[in-house]
Amino acid sequence: MNRTILAALLLPFACLAGTAAAQEIELASLGALELVFQPAQAVQRYPGRPVAATVGFRRGEAFNVPSPGRLQQIEYLVEPGAAVDKGQPFAVLRGPEMHHFEMNYDSSRELLASAERRFRANRALYERKAISESRWLEISEQYYALALEHEHMRHFFELVKEGDNDPDSLTLVAPVSGMIDYLPAQGVVQEGDNIAQFLPLGVIRLQAALPIAIRNQVAALQAGSCTLPVARVEAVTDGFFVQAWSAPLTADCDLLLGQKLLATPLLQLAGGWRLPQSAVFQWQRQAHVLLRRGERLQPVAVELLGTQGQDYVVASAVDLGASEVLVSSVSAVQGILLGLGGE
Numbered sequence: 001m002n003r004t005i006l007a008a009l010l011l012p013f014a015c016l017a018g019t020a021a022a023q024e025i026e027l028a029s030l031g032a033l034e035l036v037f038q039p040a041q042a043v044q045r046y047p048g049r050p051v052a053a054t055v056g057f058r059r060g061e062a063f064n065v066p067s068p069g070r071l072q073q074i075e076y077l078v079e080p081g082a083a084v085d086k087g088q089p090f091a092v093l094r095g096p097e098m099h100h101f102e103m104n105y106d107s108s109r110e111l112l113a114s115a116e117r118r119f120r121a122n123r124a125l126y127e128r129k130a131i132s133e134s135r136w137l138e139i140s141e142q143y144y145a146l147a148l149e150h151e152h153m154r155h156f157f158e159l160v161k162e163g164d165n166d167p168d169s170l171t172l173v174a175p176v177s178g179m180i181d182y183l184p185a186q187g188v189v190q191e192g193d194n195i196a197q198f199l200p201l202g203v204i205r206l207q208a209a210l211p212i213a214i215r216n217q218v219a220a221l222q223a224g225s226c227t228l229p230v231a232r233v234e235a236v237t238d239g240f241f242v243q244a245w246s247a248p249l250t251a252d253c254d255l256l257l258g259q260k261l262l263a264t265p266l267l268q269l270a271g272g273w274r275l276p277q278s279a280v281f282q283w284q285r286q287a288h289v290l291l292r293r294g295e296r297l298q299p300v301a302v303e304l305l306g307t308q309g310q311d312y313v314v315a316s317a318v319d320l321g322a323s324e325v326l327v328s329s330v331s332a333v334q335g336i337l338l339g340l341g342g343e
Contacts, residue, residue, distance in 0.1 A: 025290075025297040025333060033332055037292055037324035040273040045219050045266045046306045046313035053208040053223065053263035055255045058232075058245060061203040063175050065196050068101055068156045071189040076196075080181050081257050084174040084198070089161055091172045091195060099167040105157050108150040112143075119143040176200050181257060199257070205231070206246040206255075208263050212237060221246045222264040226253035273302075273320045274311045279327045280304070281334040287314070290326040290333060297326060299337060 027035065072095035084090055119139055126136040161171040174180065175198060182196040189195065206221050206228060220229050221244070228246035236242070249255060279289050280302065288299045302314040314320075326333065 033329040036328035038327045040275045040320040043272045043274045048265040048267050050262040055259040057203045062197040069191045086177045088174045093170045098170045105153045112146045112150045115143045115146045202248040208244045209241040210244045215242045217267040218265040219268045220266040276327045279325045291323040
């Protein structure tokens, strides 16, 4: 190439390199470069790194149906995860112990009635000091023990379908409307074991393990087509994580109870901006963007926080919304700032 022509081509960029030392570049000095500007969009939240999550429910939110005694056979009428209505039959208990349960319930009712009459009659005697305190204590303890036993049986038999005349079976109905969940019995069900649990509408949530560093920043969890606000973040750590619970799942959340998945935490942000990835470049070992200041370009340092679609989410000490950002020919201007010339 002719040295005269080469010198003529390099002369404008030599001038621009000198301007870069002042950290501002005159637009007029960029010649024929295509310059496209775009305003930065203010954002209040941005997606973080995906975290492990499970579809579940919090302790205490389910209605449990415990077994009143040892059960040999349970026939479930609906599948785990199915929606049921209050009063809908969900299981049939079979075995000779069913007749025993009914006899216990009837006898507990009669014994309680007798104990209550005795309790009321002796309370008046105790108030008149006609019986000793130890005798009254014995009568009271017997009455309350029978009342507790009867209540336990009564709660169970409130769920027994009426009109079932088979002495060797009992049909149970759902205590509430919602979703049923149970584990098929691996052998004999013992007294106190759960026959099933019922999740009322509005208690199924996302449970996510959040890194401790972002626990106070997470505003919502995103999974598939649904975005759910965070309802609670636990204050106890589990290794390097804390457990967070979302608000209840909405109708548009196509998620199954017990499902394990990756959820995206949406982090709260003050003074954040969204702009095309083409606007960001490295200079002086830091990410920068070029702001239009009248007829000049000014490099401004930014902190890369994450991505959102094809854009970057950044933070800056400078109000990026007050000016437009250069989104084209950025590498050429970067070369000028580095003293390497344009493209």
